[in-house]
Amino acid sequence: MGKKDKRWVLQRKRDFYYNLAKKNQYRSRATYKLFQLNEKFNFIKEDNVVIDLGCAPGGWLQSAREIVGEDGFVVGIDLQKVKPLNYDNVIAIRGDMTKEEILKEAISHLPRNPDVIICDASPNVSGVWDVDHTCSLILTTMALMTSTRVLKKGGNFVVKVFQGDLFNKYTDLVSTYFDKVITTKPKASRGESAEVYVIGRRFNGKLFDLESEHPLAKLLKNSLQESGEKITEIKKERKIKITSLKGTTTVETALTTENNQNDEKENLIIKKDEKNPELLIKHIREMRKNK
Numbered sequence: 001m002g003k004k005d006k007r008w009v010l011q012r013k014r015d016f017y018y019n020l021a022k023k024n025q026y027r028s029r030a031t032y033k034l035f036q037l038n039e040k041f042n043f044i045k046e047d048n049v050v051i052d053l054g055c056a057p058g059g060w061l062q063s064a065r066e067i068v069g070e071d072g073f074v075v076g077i078d079l080q081k082v083k084p085l086n087y088d089n090v091i092a093i094r095g096d097m098t099k100e101e102i103l104k105e106a107i108s109h110l111p112r113n114p115d116v117i118i119c120d121a122s123p124n125v126s127g128v129w130d131v132d133h134t135c136s137l138i139l140t141t142m143a144l145m146t147s148t149r150v151l152k153k154g155g156n157f158v159v160k161v162f163q164g165d166l167f168n169k170y171t172d173l174v175s176t177y178f179d180k181v182i183t184t185k186p187k188a189s190r191g192e193s194a195e196v197y198v199i200g201r202r203f204n205g206k207l208f209d210l211e212s213e214h215p216l217a218k219l220l221k222n223s224l225q226e227s228g229e230k231i232t233e234i235k236k237e238r239k240i241k242i243t244s245l246k247g248t249t250t251v252e253t254a255l256t257t258e259n260n261q262n263d264e265k266e267n268l269i270i271k272k273d274e275k276n277p278e279l280l281i282k283h284i285r286e287m288r289k290n291k
């Protein structure tokens, strides 16, 4: 072990939240960041449906599950595998949150459009500040775009952002889609870390505009084009049936541009059997048990 590594191990051993998480069997010290953020801003509520982008090793899945309780639902996505958690209403999907098929897989598990999207994802760091800051902003802008596609109107969005030149542009962009934008740093976030959390309250229902002149929209569009991700694909794929739920739920991508001035957008809408949401949750639990 090198000197730097030794110092890191020692630092971690002395870290209050690291030790607390270990003692309380949470997967990461970050669990406390979400608890603290939610205690102050109350963006996740009991029974909510939540998507957690960049969820490994699962600390936020644990805190989100504690907040939503038994009748909520939490789906996470991460490049890393997440060791199964002992809850029947938490699912973790291994994959890239920027990929269309992974997002669709995630929403195929949901009983309805999510109330909240949380994102603690951090890209791999290269050590070159400008590169890392830009990569991080592309990822967080992607998370914002995803939110505008799947969140229910009035839903909330919480995302980790690294401060830097583009930070104000990011909060400016979030304010296009949410009624209120808050920037905050919970106690459990290390003082020396450049990370802060941006909270978008009450989604206004507008779909992310990839053609906008906003520099971050342009950055995201270029990045999607470079990676070969087909950003227009959703328009073609109108419907995805969740066969395992035997028709109780249909996830569909629907164009809502016609005769609707407020919702001039293409969006991902999750329809559910309005009469029987409990049944739906039961179906999902059974489906997971049978797997």
Ligand SMILES: C[S@@+](CC[C@H](N)C(=O)[O-])C[C@H]1O[C@@H](n2cnc3c(N)ncnc32)[C@H](O)[C@@H]1O
Residues within 6 Å of the ligand: 027, 028, 030, 031, 053, 054, 055, 056, 057, 058, 059, 060, 061, 077, 078, 079, 080, 095, 096, 097, 098, 120, 121, 122, 123, 124, 139
């Ligand atoms: C700081 S960790 C998240 C910690 C988590 N909130 C917790 O409490 O356990 C950041 C995660 O973002 C994930 N990540 C980075 N880029 C990603 C991507 N494109 N798709 C999915 N996950 C990604 C990483 O694999 C990493 O596990």
